[in-house]
Amino acid sequence: MELLEAIHGRRSIRMFDGQPIDHELIEEILDSATYAPSRMNTQPWHFHVVTGEARKNVGEVIAMTTSYLEEYIDVLGPDAVEHAARFYADLGAAPVIIGVASFIEEDCNVARDYAVSVGAAVQNVLLAAYAKGVSGCSISSPHWVRDRLSAAFGVKEGWEIISLVLLGYGVEEPHERERHTDVVTYLT
Numbered sequence: 001m002e003l004l005e006a007i008h009g010r011r012s013i014r015m016f017d018g019q020p021i022d023h024e025l026i027e028e029i030l031d032s033a034t035y036a037p038s039r040m041n042t043q044p045w046h047f048h049v050v051t052g053e054a055r056k057n058v059g060e061v062i063a064m065t066t067s068y069l070e071e072y073i074d075v076l077g078p079d080a081v082e083h084a085a086r087f088y089a090d091l092g093a094a095p096v097i098i099g100v101a102s103f104i105e106e107d108c109n110v111a112r113d114y115a116v117s118v119g120a121a122v123q124n125v126l127l128a129a130y131a132k133g134v135s136g137c138s139i140s141s142p143h144w145v146r147d148r149l150s151a152a153f154g155v156k157e158g159w160e161i162i163s164l165v166l167l168g169y170g171v172e173e174p175h176e177r178e179r180h181t182d183v184v185t186y187l188t
């Protein structure tokens, strides 16, 4: 698949058929992540891939966040909160959940660069998956259950999960999302 075709065609998919993804394919997709640019080539990422029983454990921790979503009721409204609660309950039956960990960093300037680096790696994962016929969605790591999530993913000391990626074979039509066009300033 052409790179630009993948960039324009990829959409977040949040409902999956639950069928597993071959291990070799997951490895191939994650290999693409490691080619992302990173601050001073620190490659500040580690991918905790959970499937099977481990995915069930992680899913149960993430499902706990449904009880905290009321916090967003003023911003999102009751329907969206209910929808989000249903989604977090089983993460759309995604067979693969990836906890993307980065270094815990006190210096906010460095932490920002790490987050940008991880974002580039996550985009590589989503694009490589899309090119291979696998759907996915990047979602926020629920901060309410941070410690339990770290334990469920087996995150090492000095690292924290900063992003989650769901992968699977999609069973929903992607939503077309309106793109902002007024996002560039040219100076000459």
Ligand SMILES: Cc1cc2nc3c(=O)[nH]c(=O)nc-3n(C[C@H](O)[C@H](O)[C@H](O)COP(=O)(O)O)c2cc1C
Pocket: 010, 011, 012, 013, 014, 137, 138, 139, 140, 174, 175, 177
């Ligand atoms: C950092 C980040 C956090 C996100 N968090 C969530 C989330 O918690 N739940 C969700 O359903 N989608 C989440 N998304 C997906 C966005 O909603 C989605 O990318 C956006 O609406 C644009 O749609 P598209 O990916 O189909 O182009 C997140 C995306 C990013 C990059």
